Amino acid sequence: MNTKYSKWFEETAADPVRRRAAIADYSQQRTVMICCALVASAAAVAMFFTATHSPKSPALLTFSAAMLWIIVVRIDSKHQVLTLLEKFSRDEKPAV
Numbered sequence: 114m115n116t117k118y119s120k121w122f123e124e125t126a127a128d129p130v131r132r133r134a135a136i137a138d139y140s141q142q143r144t145v146m147i148c149c150a151l152v153a154s155a156a157a158v159a160m161f162f163t164a165t166h167s168p169k170s171p172a173l174l175t176f177s178a179a180m181l182w183i184i185v186v187r188i189d190s191k192h193q194v195l196t197l198l199e200k201f202s203r204d205e206k207p208a209v
Contacts, residue, residue, distance in 0.1 A: 126198050139192035146188060150181035
């Protein structure tokens with residue numbers, strides 16, 4: 114793993130202000146990537162059923178769509194971790 118990114122993620126998760134900003138950024142990234150993945154998937158399916166291009170084109174587009182879905186899952190997992198940390202930090206009650 115990238116230790117520089119891991120350090121950044123740990124620092125971001127520990128700081129409430131940076132965590133909220135990262136949650137908003139990941140949410141926006143996830144939305145954009147889902148739209149891109151849906152378009153690529155729809156194009157791959159359409160190209161598969163209408164063989165207007167070379168036979169390799171649907172395979173390449175399907176591979177691209179699969180890679181986009183993998184990126185969506187990775188972004189979503191980071192978003193879920195930060196959201197869960199935010200929820201736990203809000204639910205914490207100070208010790209009396």
